[in-house]
Amino acid sequence: MASSEASIPPNARHHIEQLNNYYKTTEGADLFDGKPLFWGRLDGFEKPEQKLLMTIILDAYNRILTQMQNETEDADVQNKLIKVKEYLDKLKLHYFSDKHNKLKTQASEVMALKETDPLVQRKALFELIKVYHEADNLKDTSVQTHRSRRQAKGSRKHRSKS
Numbered sequence: 001m002a003s004s005e006a007s008i009p010p011n012a013r014h015h016i017e018q019l020n021n022y023y024k025t026t027e028g029a030d031l032f033d034g035k036p037l038f039w040g041r042l043d044g045f046e047k048p049e050q051k052l053l054m055t056i057i058l059d060a061y062n063r064i065l066t067q068m069q070n071e072t073e074d075a076d077v078q079n080k081l082i083k084v085k086e087y088l089d090k091l092k093l094h095y096f097s098d099k100h101n102k103l104k105t106q107a108s109e110v111m112a113l114k115e116t117d118p119l120v121q122r123k124a125l126f127e128l129i130k131v132y133h134e135a136d137n138l139k140d141t142s143v144q145t146h147r148s149r150r151q152a153k154g155s156r157k158h159r160s161k162s
């Protein structure tokens with residue numbers, strides 16, 4: 001058993017395995033189309049970014065499991081779905097700060113802005129210089145350093161050919 005799987009509480013694992021059996025998740029080619037829903041999405045991100053993305057993923061699981069709970073009439077399955085959601089809520093509560101929820105809320109609000117609204121357009125334009133300045137201060141300096149080295153390397157090659 002992988003160490004990541006070892007951290008799952010035994011009762012949670014048991015409920016998840018029973019739900020997998022009930023929903024027959026090991027059957028059907030459509031499930032294995034080579035495009036996982038969540039697995040691998042954290043790759044290439046730093047720890048703080050991974051934590052933020054994980055809170056979004058856990059929220060998505062909560063919505064999916066709630067939908068499944070509403071769709072089934074089997075009381076035992078409903079109870080298992082509720083229990084799994086409780087385990088996910090505990091995990092989220094203990095390992096991810098409230099700051100991530102605030103970030104997610106901020107991101108949702110920005111994504112929901114109506115770009116066709118004239119007031120939104122005017123406010124955005126009014127704030128653009130400040131936002132541009134903040135974005136410039138936050139840019140990834142490793143990208144700039146790499147670009148500078150590449151440009152310096154190119155200019156040395158150019159001088160040596162002369």
